[in-house]
Amino acid sequence: MAGSAERREPPRRAAAPAPRRGSLSDGRWRPLEVAFWAGTLAAYFAFPAWHVLGSQILITGLFAVSLDIVLGYAGIVSLGHAAFFGVGAYVAGLLAANGWHEPLSALGAAALAAAVAGYLASFLVVRGTDLTRLTVTLGIGLMLWEAANRASSITGGVDGLSGVTLAPILGRWTFDLRGDVAYAYALVVVFAVFTGVRRIVSSPFGRSLVGIRESSTRMAAIGAPVERRLRAAFTLGAAIAGIAGALIAQTTQFVGIDALSFERSAEVLVMLVLGGAGRLYGGLVGALVFMVAQNGLAGIDPVYWQFWLGCLLVVVVLFFREGILGGAANLAARARGRRR
Amino acid sequence: MSAVLRTAGLSKRWGAFYANRDVSVAFEQGARHALIGPNGAGKTTFIDLLTGTVAPSAGRVYLDGDDITTLAPHRRVKRGIARTFQASTLFPSLTVLESVMLAVCEREGRGGAGWRALASETAASSEALAILDALHLGAESDSTTRTLAYGKQRLLEIALALATRPRMLLLDEPAAGIPAKESVEVLGAIARLPREVTVVFIEHDMDLVFRFAERITVLVAGSVLAEGAPDEIAADPRVREVYLGEIPQGEAPLA
Incomplete structure (x- = not known):
């Protein structure tokens, strides 16, 4: 009579209204997460010669996290996410090249501009099906690339925007050639933004995005304004992509037109899928593995490195359909099952 | 009438x-x-x-x-107006409790709240647990929806509808x-x-x-x-x- 035993439980629970935690994420940092961020800090001291690459990995990781909000959580497929990365990069770059040298305010301006661009684009994007969304995002990316190309008197066109000069951060730390300040700056900003994203995805809003991805009909049937939620998610993803773009512009003190390119949109999608979409850390892990492999393979085999990189991607994604983190989670679950 | x-x-x-x-x-x-x-x-x-x-x-x-x-x-x-669907349309990767809490949050106009964790919505979780208990789903509240038996998924459908009051x-x-x-x-x-x-x-x-x-x-x-x-x-x-x-x-x- 297990059933009747269960039925007697409710009064006890009512007396202690604290929710049982279980699978509900309550916001506490797990040991693996602490280890991950401790690792990014330790890397600063362990690999002093690699600060430039390290800062680019962190920033690209944040860019992939911004796509994760849009794709992994809200389920909106996008082939044009670089549009917002590029908007952020150009806003930060143009400010710095035209007399506004303070970096933090430029970061905010870039986020705002990318958010506005994302909000406007979201009306075109969220209404359609997967295929129309792919096409619309791709089209928006292409249009922005061409606009930046045409406006070469402002953006520098295909030659890129140079003359990006920045004042010291908070008046104290000047960007150096070795990338020491760049790495520290990128780490602080990426960690701060990531902490915000982490809160958001476990909030009612963040969980409702997962609900929409899994059944938008059902979400509407429990009273959720589905399109408005998706527009909010797209805008948020765009704003964070803009921050990532601004960070690249500031740490490299240059904006190439490839910031807006289709290749960048495709590459960030590949990184996210490689790391594991919808898992928060997938973008960071994917960017790390992808860029380290890219860098390492280019060193080992300067001619055919793209072949080996493609090979790595195919193998990982074939064996771990949910990316590196999804595969690791499945293996861990299986190991736990065997121990029991 | x-x-x-x-x-x-x-x-x-x-x-x-x-x-x-x-x-x-x-x-x-x-x-x-x-x-x-x-x-x-x-x-x-x-x-x-x-x-x-x-x-x-x-x-x-x-x-x-x-x-x-x-x-x-x-x-x-x-x-x-609330409804259930003939073929279960649920949220496979969310837990039973999370699903019902989402419905409660939407009803309370808190579904778009983006800063505090869903888990900290204690009023919503006690209400959701009460609904689940009434449908004999209380023991499953922490289960992921995709692991539920078909009959229980049908009950969860009803729980979601009831959560909209x-x-x-x-x-x-x-x-x-x-x-x-x-x-x-x-x-x-x-x-x-x-x-x-x-x-x-x-x-x-x-x-x-x-x-x-x-x-x-x-x-x-x-x-x-x-x-x-x-x-x-x-x-x-x-x-x-x-x-x-x-x-x-x-x-x-x-x-």
């Missing part, structure tokens, strides 16, 4: 095919109203039209006398896939809801229909064939013809 929800000449046409044709039905406040009819009679389409999931080709839908024909589905939920509950075959004994329990729990809640349900099991319905509408080929109290329907020769004697002879409604 006042109708909470009523339709006037509601039709849904796909090409030359009428899924619903000129359906005018009124659901009285507090009713326990069954929609029956053979497969393909347009019962689910009718519910889709009432909830706004599908837009009608012609006709109007009125809630409390207000025309809601073009109101978006989520706004109808806010006005008190509906005044008008539309159930599309709530007992399908649930073992016979439990299906009586489930429909019993629904029938015992306070009379502020009007219940409309599609059901194929005639024993359940005649046990719980106080009024029955028979749809055939998209149109209303008959409507009345259960004994009237049971005695109606046209209905008997459609159902080839499936309806139990002379059985009086119990509720």
Whole structure:
């Protein structure tokens, strides 16, 4: 009579209204997460010669996290996410090249501009099906690339925007050639933004995005304004992509037109899928593995490195359909099952 | 007697095919109203039209006398119309508790809150647990929805609908896939809801229909064939013809 035993439980629970935690994420940092961020800090001291690459990995990781909000959580497929990365990069770059040298305010301006661009684009994007969304995002990316190309008197066109000069951060730390300040700056900003994203995805809003991805009909049937939620998610993803773009512009003190390119949109999608979409850390892990492999393979085999990189991607994604983190989670679950 | 929800000449046409044709039905406040009819009679389409999931080709839908024909589905939920789906449409990767909490949060207007964790919504979680307990799902609250047995998923469908605190509950075959004994329990729990809640349900099991319905509408080929109290329907020769004697002879409604 297990059933009747269960039925007697409710009064006890009512007396202690604290929710049982279980699978509900309550916001506490797990040991693996602490280890991950401790690792990014330790890397600063362990690999002093690699600060430039390290800062680019962190920033690209944040860019992939911004796509994760849009794709992994809200389920909106996008082939044009670089549009917002590029908007952020150009806003930060143009400010710095035209007399506004303070970096933090430029970061905010870039986020705002990318958010506005994302909000406007979201009306075109969220209404359609997967295929129309792919096409619309791709089209928006292409249009922005061409606009930046045409406006070469402002953006520098295909030659890129140079003359990006920045004042010291908070008046104290000047960007150096070795990338020491760049790495520290990128780490602080990426960690701060990531902490915000982490809160958001476990909030009612963040969980409702997962609900929409899994059944938008059902979400509407429990009273959720589905399109408005998706527009909010797209805008948020765009704003964070803009921050990532601004960070690249500031740490490299240059904006190439490839910031807006289709290749960048495709590459960030590949990184996210490689790391594991919808898992928060997938973008960071994917960017790390992808860029380290890219860098390492280019060193080992300067001619055919793209072949080996493609090979790595195919193998990982074939064996771990949910990316590196999804595969690791499945293996861990299986190991736990065997121990029991 | 006042109708909470009523339709006037509601039709849904796909090409030359009428899924619903000129359906005018009124659901009285507090009713326990069954929609029956053979497969393909347009019962689910009718519910889709009432909830706004599908837009009608012609006709109007009125809630409390207000025309809601073009109101978006989520706004109808806010006005008190909730439904379940015939095929389970749930959130496979969310837990049972999370799913119901989302519905409670949406009702409370907190569904868009983006900064505090869902887990810290303690009022929502106690309410969600109470709903789950009432449907004997309390022990499953931490299970991921995709791991639930089919029957329990059907119950979760109902839990999600109840979490919106509906005044008008539309159930599309709530007992399908649930073992016979439990299906009586489930429909019993629904029938015992306070009379502020009007219940409309599609059901194929005639024993359940005649046990719980106080009024029955028979749809055939998209149109209303008959409507009345259960004994009237049971005695109606046209209905008997459609159902080839499936309806139990002379059985009086119990509720």
